[in-house]
Amino acid sequence: MTKAIIVGYATLVPILWFGLQAVPFDQRVMLTVAMAVLSAGIFKRLL
Numbered sequence: 403m404t405k406a407i408i409v410g411y412a413t414l415v416p417i418l419w420f421g422l423q424a425v426p427f428d429q430r431v432m433l434t435v436a437m438a439v440l441s442a443g444i445f446k447r448l449l
Contacts, residue, residue, distance in 0.1 A: 407445070422434070
């Protein structure tokens with residue numbers, strides 16, 4: 403489970419962070435965290 407969460411965060415956070423350069427900082431943080439949490443849940447089901 404923790405492995406899946408780490409993989410999810412490590413994969414998505416850089417992609418989202420650089421993909422959302424145009425978004426204001428505070429919104430970017432919230433979006434990145436929300437997507438990382440969602441992907442961690444998806445990875446948890448897959449693994």
